[in-house]
Amino acid sequence: MDADEAVYTLIDRGFARAAVYNLTHGDFAGLGGDWQADPSDIQLLIDGFSDPDNAVDRGFTINGFQYTLEVRDETCFYCPSDAGTILFAHKNGGSVVLGEFTTGALSLKDAEVNVKEVAYAMAMKRP
Numbered sequence: 001m002d003a004d005e006a007v008y009t010l011i012d013r014g015f016a017r018a019a020v021y022n023l024t025h026g027d028f029a030g031l032g033g034d035w036q037a038d039p040s041d042i043q044l045l046i047d048g049f050s051d052p053d054n055a056v057d058r059g060f061t062i063n064g065f066q067y068t069l070e071v072r073d074e075t076c077f078y079c080p081s082d083a084g085t086i087l088f089a090h091k092n093g094g095s096v097v098l099g100e101f102t103t104g105a106l107s108l109k110d111a112e113v114n115v116k117e118v119a120y121a122m123a124m125k126r127p
Helices: 003-012 038-048 052-058 108-123
Strands: 017-022 026-033 060-062 065-067 075-082 085-092 096-103
Touching: 003 017, 003 026, 003 096, 003 108, 017 038, 017 065, 038 060, 052 065, 065 085, 075 096, 085 108, 096 108
Parallel strands: none
Antiparallel strands: 017 026, 017 096, 060 065, 075 085, 085 096
C-alpha cells in the first residue's frame, strides 16, 4: 500500500482527514479530506515520538485545531482537540500515518485499529 492508498483507505473508513508523513523526506507523502496542515505544523507531534514530554507539555495545532496528547505508546498517539475532533498518529518505520475524525464518527477502538492496520500494510507493502 502506498501513501495515497493509505490516505484514501482511512477516508473511506470514516476519517474526515488523513495524511502520511515521510520521516526521511520531512514532508507529506499523501494527503486527503481537506488536510490543511503544513509539515511544520506536525513537528511537535513527530518530535513527541522521541520526546513525549515535549508534546504533552506544549500541545500542538493541526488543521486549525489545538490538540493535546492523551494516550501514547512508542508508536501510537491518541490526541483529542478543543473542537470535538480526535487525531490518531501511528509511527511505523519511516512514516507516520495520521487520521483525524469528528468525535462520534468512529469509536476510539475502530479508529486506532484502522490507523494501525493502514500503517502496517504500508510497512509490509501490502495492497
